[in-house]
Every structure is written in C-alpha cells, then in structure tokens.
Amino acid sequence: MSFPDLTSDLKARMPQLRGRLLANQPLADLTWFRVGGPAQVLFMPEDESDLAYFLRHLPTEIPVTVIGLGSNLIVRDGGVPGVVIRLGRGFNEIAIEADHRIRAGSGVPDVKVARAAADAGIAGLTFLRGIPGAVGGALRMNGGAYGRETKDVLIEARAVDRAGNVHVLSNADMHYTYRHCGAPEDFIFTQALFQGEAGDKAAIGAEMDKITEAREATQPIKSRTGGSTFKNPPGQKAWALIDAAGCRGLVVGGAQVSELHCNFLLNLGGATAADIETLGETVRARVKAQSGVDLDWEIKRIGVPA
Numbered sequence: 080m081s082f083p084d085l086t087s088d089l090k091a092r093m094p095q096l097r098g099r100l101l102a103n104q105p106l107a108d109l110t111w112f113r114v115g116g117p118a119q120v121l122f123m124p125e126d127e128s129d130l131a132y133f134l135r136h137l138p139t140e141i142p143v144t145v146i147g148l149g150s151n152l153i154v155r156d157g158g159v160p161g162v163v164i165r166l167g168r169g170f171n172e173i174a175i176e177a178d179h180r181i182r183a184g185s186g187v188p189d190v191k192v193a194r195a196a197a198d199a200g201i202a203g204l205t206f207l208r209g210i211p212g213a214v215g216g217a218l219r220m221n222g223g224a225y226g227r228e229t230k231d232v233l234i235e236a237r238a239v240d241r242a243g244n245v246h247v248l249s250n251a252d253m254h255y256t257y258r259h260c261g262a263p264e265d266f267i268f269t270q271a272l273f274q275g276e277a278g279d280k281a282a283i284g285a286e287m288d289k290i291t292e293a294r295e296a297t298q299p300i301k302s303r304t305g306g307s308t309f310k311n312p313p314g315q316k317a318w319a320l321i322d323a324a325g326c327r328g329l330v331v332g333g334a335q336v337s338e339l340h341c342n343f344l345l346n347l348g349g350a351t352a353a354d355i356e357t358l359g360e361t362v363r364a365r366v367k368a369q370s371g372v373d374l375d376w377e378i379k380r381i382g383v384p385a
C-alpha cells in the first residue's frame with residue numbers, strides 16, 4: 080500500500096526547509112505496538128523555527144498528525160494520509176533552571192526529565208520515570224502516575240499552530256482534565272517548563288528505584304503494547320471492569336488482553352492494527368453489557384483502515 084508522493088511538491092514550495100521529508104515512510108517501528116501502515120509524508124523538523132516555516136507553507140488542505148514516541152498510539156493498517164510530524168534531535172534540549180525548574184524539549188523522553196531532576200536534587204518529577212513517552216506526549220495526554228500528573232508540575236508550554244504561529248501557554252491555557260488537554264487540537268508542543276521542589280538526592284533516587292520495580296512487577300513493559308487502553312471511568316478502575324467482564328487474556332487474531340494487567344492490550348507478534356482495535360472494541364462491548372459502563376479510549380488511533 081502506498082500514497083501518492085507529495086515530497087517533491089513540498090520541497091519545491093519550501094526552499095529553506097532544513098528538516099527531513101520522507102514519502103511513504105513506515106510508522107510501525109515508531110510505535111510500541113509495532114503495527115500499522117506508512118505516513119504519506121513523514122517530516123522531522125530540525126527545530127521549532129523549521130517546524131513553523133513548514134506549517135506556514137504547507138497547503139491548508141493537507142492534514143497534519145503529530146507523534147511522539149508512539150507509546151499511546153495505534154497506527155491503522157492503511158497508514159496516515161497527509162503529513163506525520165515527529166519531533167526528534169532539535170527538540171532534545173534539557174536544562175535545569177533556578178527555583179527547581181526544568182525546561183525540556185518535547186522530544187525528550189519523560190524518563191530523562193525524571194533522571195535530570197533526580198541528579199539535580201529536584202523532587203516532584205519522579206512520576207515521569209514510569210511513563211515511556213516523550214514530553215510532547217505528556218503535555219497532550221496530561222500523562223500521570225502515582226497520584227501526580229503533568230498538570231501538577233507544568234508552568235508553561237510552547238507550541239506551534241497549524242498556520243506556523245508560536246504560542247506560549249500557561250498551565251491554565253492547557254485546560255487539563257484527566258488524561259486530556261484542552262489546548263487547540265492543532266497545537267504541536269515544542270517545549271515545556273516544569274516546576275519541581277527542593278529534595279534529597281538519595282530519597283529521590285530511592286523513589287525512582289521503587290517506581291522501576293513496581294512497573295516491572297505490574298505491567299507488561301517489555302511487550303508490544305500501548306499502556307492503559309481505556310481511561311478509568313469516574314470512581315472506577317477500567318482494569319477491574321474489564322476483568323469482571325471476563326476479558327482477561329481475550330484474543331482477537333494476533334492481539335490479546337494482557338493477563339498481567341487487563342487494561343493493557345498486547346501485540347503477540349503478528350497482530351494487525353485492526354486486530355488490536357477490534358479487540359479493544361470487543362472489550363468495550365463486553366464491559367458495557369456486563370456493567371453498563373461505556374469505556375473511553377485513552378489510546379489514540381490515527382490513520383485509515385487497510
């Protein structure tokens with residue numbers, strides 16, 4: 080399967096573009112699930128100004144999708160029409176600032192923010208140790224764990240909109256709720272400023288180790304998965320509803336509901352994106368029938384079916 084190649088036309092329109100543009104680039108290896116088709120165009124900007132230049136000159140009818148480390152993502156088997164943007168090298172800066180603050184580019188893995196904070200004796204950011212995405216994904220998903228979420232530690236975020244304008248958003252501008260960010264859908268986050276607090280290096284290190292151990296014991300972290308599939312409904316646990324509906328271990332094609340943590344879906348090796356999505360929808364239907372609760376997808380699904 081392949082899309083018409085748009086890259087020569089785009090390069091001609093954007094002579095000053097510095098980032099890489101690739102046609103029909105497979106996306107499966109850029110996601111934890113390792114499934115799905117190609118991006119019609121994959122763009123990896125060099126830095127924020129390159130991203131803004133690209134968006135300013137990109138014809139408005141071409142859709143744009145941004146991905147981070149693909150740890151919360153199903154790419155459908157037919158691939159993603161338009162442009163997929165992945166922020167890499169040029170978004171990897173990380174700096175300790177005064178008053179226990181850390182500034183990080185949106186391509187920085189969350190774990191690196193947690194480690195930098197620990198090394199600097201900054202407490203309050205250890206929860207990021209357990210989230211396998213990058214800063215951009217944490218900003219968009221309001222990623223959280225162990226009773227803390229991005230909203231609790233964010234001072235401000237930078238973003239570029241679809242027209243190429245740069246914005247600085249305060250915490251309130253992000254309109255955060257549980258695993259949701261209310262900033263405009265087209266905003267691509269480029270940087271975050273986090274607030275920590277004074278802490279003891281040894282105590283922070285011990286907390287990080289505890290998180291690592293807890294993750295290994297309770298989650299299939301070495302598997303092809305997308306983390307929690309569904310949001311916890313108010314006052315309830317999605318995994319418990321899934322378990323009660325008899326879905327633990329349920330299989331569709333090459334996809335399975337994890338035996339270890341039944342809000343995780345797994346690619347057993349040969350799954351298609353359709354297998355994983357159908358398994359998720361089967362779980363939703365069974366939970367609805369058993370408990371009357373409508374589970375809401377936390378995992379983002381992008382692209383088109385085969």
Ligand SMILES: Cc1cc2nc3c(=O)[nH]c(=O)nc-3n(C[C@H](O)[C@H](O)[C@H](O)COP(=O)(O)OP(=O)(O)OC[C@H]3O[C@@H](n4cnc5c(N)ncnc54)[C@H](O)[C@@H]3O)c2cc1C
Pocket residue numbers: 111144145146147148149150151152166185209210211212213214215216217218219220221222223224266267268269298299300304305306307379
């Ligand atoms: C084993 C495992 C454990 C997990 N545990 C947790 C957990 O404890 N807590 C938790 O909250 N999540 C958890 N997750 C889910 C996931 O890691 C988080 O949602 C993470 O924040 C996603 O970041 P990412 O870079 O992988 O984003 P992706 O999966 O690539 O994208 C997720 C969403 O963010 C958007 N996005 C990504 N980057 C940007 C950007 N720069 N600007 C705008 N939008 C962007 C994408 O468009 C998409 O809608 C887990 C996942 C796995 C696989």
